[in-house]
Amino acid sequence: NAGVTQTPKFQVLKTGQSMTLQCAQDMNHEYMSWYRQDPGMGLRLIHYSVGAGITDQGEVPNGYNVSRSTTEDFPLRLLSAAPSQTSVYFCASSYSGYGVTEAFFGQGTRLTVV
Amino acid sequence: KQEVTQIPAALSVPEGENLVLNCSFTDSAIYNLQWFRQDPGKGLTSLLLIQSSQREQTSGRLNASLDKSSGRSTLYIAASQPGDSATYLCAAVRGRSNYKLTFGKGTLLTVNP
Numbered sequence: 329n330a331g332v333t334q335t336p337k338f339q340v341l342k343t344g345q346s347m348t349l350q351c352a353q354d355m356n357h358e359y360m361s362w363y364r365q366d367p368g369m370g371l372r373l374i375h376y377s378v379g380a381g382i383t384d385q386g387e388v389p390n391g392y393n394v395s396r397s398t399t400e401d402f403p404l405r406l407l408s409a410a411p412s413q414t415s416v417y418f419c420a421s422s423y424s425g426y427g428v429t430e431a432f433f434g435q436g437t438r439l440t441v442v
Numbered sequence: 443k444q445e446v447t448q449i450p451a452a453l454s455v456p457e458g459e460n461l462v463l464n465c466s467f468t469d470s471a472i473y474n475l476q477w478f479r480q481d482p483g484k485g486l487t488s489l490l491l492i493q494s495s496q497r498e499q500t501s502g503r504l505n506a507s508l509d510k511s512s513g514r515s516t517l518y519i520a521a522s523q524p525g526d527s528a529t530y531l532c533a534a535v536r537g538r539s540n541y542k543l544t545f546g547k548g549t550l551l552t553v554n555p
Contacts (some may be wrong), residue, residue: 359541370547371531378541386542418485422540429474429493429540431533435485 330354334419334434341409341441349404349437351419357432358424360402364388364415365436371418377402378424409441444469446534448546456554459522463549465515465532473538475515477506478531480548486531490517522553 335350353360361376373386377396391413393405402421406413416438422431445468455461465475474493478486490499490506492515498507505518515532529550533543 361541361543363543363545368547371533371543371545373542376541420541420543429535429538430488430491431476431535431540431543432488433478433486438483 332419332421332432332434334417334437336437337435338438339440341406341439343409343411343441345409346405346407347409349406349417349419349439351402351404351434352400353402353419353421353432354400355421355423355432356399357421358399359422360396361386361420361431362392362394362402362404363418363420365418366415374404374417409439411441413439414441415439444472444534444536444544446532446544446546448530448532448549450549451547452550452552454552454554455522457522457524459553460518460520461522461551463517463519463530463532463551465517465546467513467515467534467544469534469536470510470513471536472510473535473540475506475508476533476535476543477504477515477517478533480529480531482528489530519551522551524553524555527551527553 332353362374363371375394377383419434476491477489492508503520529548531548533545
């Protein structure tokens with residue numbers, strides 16, 4: 329049981345480059361989210377999705393794009409990387425129905441922008 | 443806007459000690475509160491989830507409580523072990539929007555042999 333899988337685990341980008349962080353879940357969860365974790369700031373919500381074709385902005389969305397074409401996948405795109413986007417990125421998924429609504433997290437992608 | 447605070451930021455205890463980690467939140471209209479463990483350089487592992495209708499949850503040596511009226515949750519760890527050393531995070535969910543977790547900054551726990 330894979331749960332939430334993020335790729336890559338590590339990435340170094342040059343300023344201005346673009347890349348896509350991949351996130352996939354195999355639990356048939358409707359809800360998926362992206363967070364970034366920075367020292368002294370905790371985890372902050374970037375974008376989220378409540379189902380295929382539906383996305384919305386979180387607390388820190390600038391510089392990031394998302395789309396959700398399938399229930400399983402929720403990629404995060406950096407169009408023009410900046411040093412301020414150096415961070416650890418976590419993808420999460422959760423069940424949208426009634427009952428236990430535990431959030432499950434991937435292992436993270438550590439991104440450095442130089 | 444929900445704000446979540448965890449005190450203390452760091453805690454060092456000898457092995458075998460019972461300890462309590464604190465989490466406070468400003469908006470009592472929470473749907474659930476979840477405790478996570480994070481090892482250095484790793485992802486988040488869910489420990490316990492307390493729904494708003496519950497007052498506590500237990501898993502092995504861990505017990506989490508929730509008091510919505512006072513805006514507080516505590517994580518009790520019994521008979522601590524060096525393997526418990528990690529950062530512990532709490533996160534609150536407002537309403538049923540469990541795609542939006544509001545996190546505290548965590549408590550770094552060190553259990554010394």
